[in-house]
Amino acid sequence: MIIRGDEPEQIRLIKKLYKPGNYFMQGNEALSYGALFAGCRFYAGYPITPSSEIAETMARELPKLGGYYLQMEDEIGSIAAMVGASWTGFKVMTATAGPGFSLMQENLGYAVMTETPLVLVDVQRSGPSTGQATKGAQGDFFQARWGTHGDHPIVALSPTSGQDAFWEVIRAFNIAERLRTPVVVLFDGVLAHTRELVKIPDVEEVEITYRKLPANEEEAKLPFGDPHGDGVPPMPLFGHGYFTHVTGSTHKENGLRDVYTPEVHDKLVRRIHRKIEQNRHVYEKYEEHFTDDAEILVVSWGVTARPALGAVLKAREEGIKAGLFVPKTVHPFPGERMRELGKKVRAVLVAEMNLGQMIIEVERYLNDDVLLKGVNKIGGVPLTVEEILREIRGVA
């Protein structure tokens, strides 16, 4: 069994095609190159602003690497084809924006239930509905978490720049493969279209993870078991004679459907949650700036984390003890660290390009004596340093 993109030949091709160095490129392009470095060799998608440059980059680059670009008839078909391809051993990705993300939700749940590794990039744009289709936003924080139905865990990352997108999408693939689960990347329209300096590394500096394959026939016969105790079953790929049965219905460890026994559902769904919970070290990531002595803490994510850092730096110049906390993995939320930081500060400002989404997560981890305030802006224009600084001064 092979995971496509794993062969030494691929290293040779990447080395030949993408020379290490500094490039001036769009966030969407940087993210695409990250996916190629991570071993993505199958992309199925449907064009939608502001994500389309990802599809365009993949359509241009994948064939050079022997990979496949499929433009499907819609977003539902795109994620469906990804799941099919993932079961044949491909590392797979798609990119979309809000409305397309909505269409993919049912099959995102299918991927959770069938434990199919895939990477789904949502380049957030302004909504609801068609909203400002060409403008950036951060309104899909909860769509990533609760968009599909049922009890399910999800892992979602959010890069803060083009350079960050390159590395975060690699991390997304590594988490997806390691935990046999879909991973959402919450990018946004502003970063997607911003051109900036991106450093492309040597491919050999990139650490890459591949999914666990069954060690023997016995493991292959239990595609939804837990032989290693980490909650992550080895994945028997299609086409190798294991006669694997994969279904989104509640299934036993051997894959066969059993929707009548309460214990079977309980055991399966709890394990899928447990594998995400107990492997927090695999995906938890956040950035901190000046949090050691901060009295006022700004919490921000994605595109907004950048003006937030600017505002914190300026506040420091003015003698205000401000700090910044940036969750890079936004789901599951780094709640423990948030709780610790919340005990040390007297005010928390949550800056985001929406009317208040991550603030709901932050609030869960704060005591009542902390002043909590949202710094919110919608309309397709990102928050500025001045706007955030004004709020910091307001609580100083």
Next chain:
Amino acid sequence: MAKEIYSKYPLIKYLRKEALPTALCPGCGGGTVLNAFANAVDQLKIDPKDLVVVSGIGCSAWIASPYFLADTLHTTHGRAIAFATGVKVGLPDKKVVVISGDGDLASIGGNHLIHAARRNIDITVILVNNFIYGMTGGQVAPTTPFGAKTTTSPYRNIEHPLQISETVAAAGASYVARWTTAHVYQLIESIKKALQVKGFSLVEVISQCPVQFGRRNQMKEPAEMLRWYLKNSVPISKAKNMSPEELEGKFVIGEFVNRERPEFVTELNKLIDEVQEHFGLKGESDGV
């Protein structure tokens, strides 16, 4: 009792024994379709290890998944062909087969069906058309005959049925045939052809649902439904000379299309070859 029947069935080796007996209602045409498919696989001597069977949601989706002993992917409602597209790109040397119902493949999944035919991807679709939503309790379908009664068309169906085979043939499939469960030998031959064709192939099987469709339309016995199919089936060669009025309520059966067209995954791989050649990326060992 069930065990005894199954142990005498010569094609039992193709079935996932731990999933038996099937959940299909007595008199359902699904068993005939499964039997025809198993016979086709057996006659062609296809190793089930070289098969991946994909299905969606509904009674007919159960026919080969979980019952057929191969790699099986049981997907979300309507999306089986899109899932199968990803499988085929990953495993171009395997036979990728979709078996599902009319509601699943032609209603919610209609878009994927016509686009897979347009792409001409090498997938075999066996579409079981029973004119009704069976599993959800007998609601009207896009294939329900004009005037028929269902739980959601209790007075009569005022919509015209979708002609699936004609639509898929027009969309560009390599092979399209339609039979009923009363034409078992022709059906097996068509499934065999469909499995061998390099390109998108569709075998539409008109199949009885005595429990949900027949019961509400004066045919509660399975045999009555089979007689209805036999009486109203018109071979395609004869249908060509009949007027739309004469064809009203008839089932046109036979091969609609059997032609060679460039196949999607082959073209995709050809393109990759050309691109790698163009950029001078071909090494000593081809990593693809």
